[in-house]
Amino acid sequence: MAQIVLKDVSVTINSVDLSSRATNVVINYEKEAVEVTAFGDNNRKFTDGLGNISATVTLQQDFAAANVEATVYPLVGTTTTVVFKPTSSAVGAENPSYTITGAYLASHTPLNGGVGELGTSELTFQGGSLAKATS
Numbered sequence: 001m002a003q004i005v006l007k008d009v010s011v012t013i014n015s016v017d018l019s020s021r022a023t024n025v026v027i028n029y030e031k032e033a034v035e036v037t038a039f040g041d042n043n044r045k046f047t048d049g050l051g052n053i054s055a056t057v058t059l060q061q062d063f064a065a066a067n068v069e070a071t072v073y074p075l076v077g078t079t080t081t082v083v084f085k086p087t088s089s090a091v092g093a094e095n096p097s098y099t100i101t102g103a104y105l106a107s108h109t110p111l112n113g114g115v116g117e118l119g120t121s122e123l124t125f126q127g128g129s130l131a132k133a134t135s
Helices: 068-075
Strands: 010-013 022-035 046-060 078-085 097-105 120-126 129-133
Touching: 010 046, 010 068, 046 068, 046 078, 046 097, 046 129, 068 078, 068 120
Parallel strands: none
Antiparallel strands: 010 078, 022 046, 046 120, 078 097, 097 120, 097 129
16 A cells, blocks of 8 residues: 555535645544453453544635635534545545544634734534545
8 A cells, every 4th residue: 555645635514625725634533442341350451432533624714605714604513514535536445535424513713824824714523423435
């Protein structure tokens, strides 16, 4: 398996393709470790507990219709679907899609940046269910 340099990541939020405005993506998928050690055990034992999913996306801010602000602003305090792929190519074994359904967006920063800097918006989606597709 070859290494991948992220140059063409596909980012879709609420069915809107915002790939051309995305500059950073982090998907975190984990399961809590629940201890099930009992008397007589010589070592600690664990089983999986609740899952936790989060995704952070940094977008270049754009106030044009059907772009970043128009897509993101109404989503604060609601759940939506976000989809990520390593490249914009078709889904496959070497280009899986990660779909988070029911992802909650708690906040949005419409203006983020200093004098002379590019305006960005960093979003963190939490919860929901994660599905990985390879076909």
